[in-house]
Amino acid sequence: MSSHALLSAAQSAAPPGRRAARRKKLWRNIGVFALLAGPNLAILLIFTYRPMFLSFYYSMLNWNIGSDFAQFIGFGNYVEWFNDPESARILGTTLLYTIATVAGGMALGLALALALNRKLFGRGIVRTITFAPYVLSGIAVGFLWMYIFNPNIGLLRTVLGWFGISSPPWFTQEPWPLIMIIIVTLWKHVGYVALIYLAGLQSVPQDLRDAAALDGAGTLRVFRGIVLPLLGPITFFLLITLTLSALQSFDLIRSMTNGGPLGSTKTLMYQVYVEGFQIGRGGYGSAVATILFVILLAVTAIQMKFVERRVHYQ
């Protein structure tokens, strides 16, 4: 007899009073679960999964946003996207922007965290200052940096002029607009990355460092052999969250370049906005959004499959 059958037999053999108590306990557990998890699940279902799957449904339609009527065209919008020569370029821009902001952000953030981990004068103030841009509105940051980057009257032009360097054409000539957006994104995110890394650095056991030092390991060797592996889980967490954030970046592009010039800063996310809300092609915009979602899912899955293997959890 299987264990399941044994359990069922034992339950049926149990006195009725105990069975009723067990059932009552079960219902109480279900009630508590519903009470605690229900609101969150409802919010997730309504505000995350419902729009997500509605978007997939709309991607099968030739539909203008706001219209009551639509035409079912199957995968027509996807076929159009994959046949559009602009799509490869948009995809390339998206990947370049993502790689530059994720890799750059993590490297700069780690470097900043290492600096802030030392006992320096004014360390607290510097931490606050470096983290502050992360909580600012992306649109406000974009407008602010436009004044700085303005090649005609901007602050950066003046600073570069002190060194005899003329301002690059930040707004008009490739690849400068994309570089400009990457720089601003790094400025905005590096404080957040540094803060997370700093928390990780402060949790690295001192006895491990001391033991390594006794064995004659230098600073670099300690960092490479002990600190970096112990930061693995945090690095992995940052890699996933920064990648997802970069792939969905919109506000800086909207405020600084509008995806231009010549489409050089148009990312997939920005294309969703242009097609859906500027042109009103709800169906096509939803198809682009679905493609972006699949990419997000694939990138996350790949990261988990291949990168997580190298992560050492304590």
Next chain:
Amino acid sequence: MRSRSGLILPESVRRPSRRNVLQLGGLGLGAGLLAACSGPSVGSSDGGGNAQTAAETDWSTIEPAEQITFMSLQQGTELEQALVAEFTAETGIEINHISGGGSYEELAQNFRASAGTSEQPDVAQGSDVFWFQYLTSGNTIALDSLLEFLEVEVDDFQEALYGDYLYEGQHYAVPYGRSTPMFYYNKAVWEAAGLPDRGPDTWTEFQEWSPQLQSVLPAEGAAMGWSAPGPSNTAWYGQSILWAHDAAFSHEWEWSLDTEEALWVGNFYRDAFNGPDAWSKVAVDPAAEFAGGLYGAIMGSTGGIVSYREMLPTLGVAFMPGGTIPADAPRVPTGGNGLTISGPTPEKQLAGGMLLKHLTTPENSARWAVSTGYMPTRKAAIETETMQAAIAEVPDRQIPLDQLAITKVQDYARALLPGGDLLISEHFERIILNGEDAAPVFEDLTAEFQRAFEQNVEPHL
């Protein structure tokens, strides 16, 4: 879970598993299938929408709704709030006055997002390049019979401004916050260059003046600073230059960039920015750079007259330059926004019509123009004491009013074709920034016009 670093991270984040992702996906799939039960009706691609046409409504049998929603960009302004309050005091109709955002694009985005929901406004502003999309999605009504019932004097609207909303014999909006591009120049630069104190009569005259202008401007400056390429301005100004040379983006739904005149204008743009005789630069912040003395002239909306003068006391205001057509022939577009009605019931539509009538009376049109910098949309508004006092205070206000005589209704390719404005801007960037010849660029642009028409207009007409 609290990590050793003190960070509180849920287990699924700290150490997410493939199973977590699959669970989330499965959860979403179920929810999505449920959610997919709502949305547009599938099977037809034309007509529909939430605001049904009012052409056959017998308005005399309708009682206006007691409350309507009005979506506008200027919801936060003191004057618009006062105008709305006066309307409520006069009619007893309550207005739920909501913000449409901070730009015409945001306004259109908010309108679309609300379409078909209980939050859809009954009256909404629609910009010159977005109102037609309200129409093709079935979310705005033809106003002619309603305005006639309400005895709105439509003949008193400036023809070009009201005519912008005419499609197949029906008007779909009334002009509200309307503007037109102007030629702004720095009189001090003009004087230093030895030029007469006036705007150029033609673009070629300005081109001839440009070496003199550039000789008195900083090396990094230019005779003309143009708004950074991007939606709206490039296509808006470009339309005027095309018209001045007897060309156009389109004639209704016929594309017309393959003419000799259009190609000449395209290459005029190219040479303005490229080559040894270039006389134009792209401005990131045109007003500030112009006021800072970098440029001899810029183009800008009428809305800038007062603010530009505050920034640059030596401001000169002139008509948009002409070209090869007679000087008094229409060659200037108008822009800005009009008021549309999208209320789902005749009661709300009637109340909306009454609001339109109130907001566009000659006196209120004048008050609105003086307060915002837009143009008075009614001929009678110009004669009001309010407007005359404002002109006496800032005489430059008269210049765009005079320029109205040479304005005309915009090309469908720019104003009605969804995304047309954007397509024009992107293709003109190739000419301006890359220095490409106009012929292949205009050929590509024409193909894009046709594609956009077939995808976004034809199925919905």
